[in-house]
Amino acid sequence: MTPEAILVSLLTPAVVVGWLLAPYLLAFFGALVPELGEWPLLLCCLATVLMALPSLLLGESISLNLVGSNGISLSIDATAAWFLLLNGVVLGATRLASRNLEGASGPLVPAVMLGGLNTCFVVTDLISLYVALEVVGIAAFLLQLRREAPRSFWIALRYLLVASTAMTLYLIGTGLVYVRTGSFSMEALAGLELGSAQVLILLGLFSKGGLFLPGLWLPRSHAAARPEVAALHSGVVVTAGVLPLLRLMQIDPGLTPLVRWIGIASAVLGLLRALTETDLRRLLAWSTLSQMGLVALSPMAGGLMAFAHGLGKALLFLMSGGVDSTHLNSWRQRPLPARLQVPLWIGSLSIAGFPWLIGSIAKSELESALPPFWAAAVLLASIGSVAVYARLWGAPWCAPNGSNKGSNAVQSPSGGSITLLVVVLIGASALISLAVAPSHDAEKLAVTGLIFALGLLLDRGLQRWRPALERRWPDLESLQDLIGSLAVVGAGMLLSLHVMEGWG
């Protein structure tokens, strides 16, 4: 027997189910016996990372079917493995970060979150996905509540209200699928004519995944959350809605144009808003919206893209907890110590697509997996990403422990979490470079150089117009707009399906 076969044979149904259940049991017993503490959760994170490795290293996908024909089917394939890896790493890092933060939540809700996200990433039927997404939504809501900030109650309520409405629509979609095909599995969508069932399901997933107008709850929620919670939400939680989209696109290629147009619209909207934003956290949140749009473009490259973005964004959000003021207008006047500058530079360079870092490898994989028109759109979007992050690179460096002794020093996350993320990001970049061997030929480097130059120029050019532009944006983030956007985007998708049918 080869080592690969032995490794795969170790992953029996009992092991997989035990791994899925462990975080939930941990949350239950953690409430009864608080002395258990943090370590079991960190072990669960490690188990999640280990669970992802066989699929990533060996290319083996594991699928299980529990309890017969109408039972639950699970699948850990290469795409899901990237999301699992991301979940294990980022959740572990945010737990490390919250250990010395005042007022951080205990391990119970994060344990439920870990379990919910793992379930989201491996299930392949619509109803289990619904339950897992609701679990993730409720855990995300609980994590957003902050006793010291009354404002957070409104932000969290708004999130839960929009998410529950979107998931109600999703549930109607699954009901329609069942009536037409007699099954709740995602494969059932393959033979189904495009119509309202798919549109309702997509609406739910768009809203959960922070895509385009239904996902506009995201900037305010992520900007108002505690830094370690925002890191978790922006890094992993939004991807819970995006992976099912990728799976559905693989099963039913007819959905691809619809999802791609929404994805690119989301990428452009996020970039435009991020370019004119004056608050660091909101800039990061808008950038999440735009990057999720890019992740949704291709099922082949989406996993790596989400992994690269999640690591970088978690670093940036953890870093944002340590700065004195998140206002960007005076960013260039405030020196930052090296312990904040290093995560800032590595995280933002990776997302902007600097060569040899994981973000650029993911972006080139994405471009090669897409048809030429879409690849060109991704290239244009990456100019915008550079311009967005160029503003963060202007902060001067200062000596360690220099200025950061203000009131916010308590909120600065521990070095352990940031070190872990930096090591994983650089390690993963090196490993993937070795495995994929991307060709850093002169032509490609020249294109990247051109993108960076254009991005920096765009940032310079925008400096004068930024305040005027920011005031011009319509406010689409009120609760009424968010619920209305579900109706508008749903109606738009149905209409476009009819138009496409007319052309076809």
Place this chain on the structure above:
Amino acid sequence: MATIRLLELLILLSLLSGFLGLLLRRNLYLKVLAMDVMGGSVVSLFVLFAARTGLRSPILSNGETDQALAAVADPIPQAVILTAIVIGLSSQALLLAVISRLSVRDPLLDVRTFDSEDPC
């Protein structure tokens, strides 16, 4: 068949009225109630889907004939919607708990008050 169509129409109307209430009402409490109306109509929609094969509860007793089994309601949508009811109930409870906290700041619970405040 016509009865099922009529019921379907009524359920869709209640769903729509729930959605409109959620969209147009300014009071947060009424918004949450409207969401409950939506949730309730989805539950009835699933029960209706289950009733397409028959109206009898899908519980077997000894000595059933195949003919009797043919008129049994589909158990799968019924089982599935049970989970959704529980989830809906718990989200409602959480929403109402937070609303009671928010009522300290604005007893009228007007959405515009909360939306207009500065973020963070």
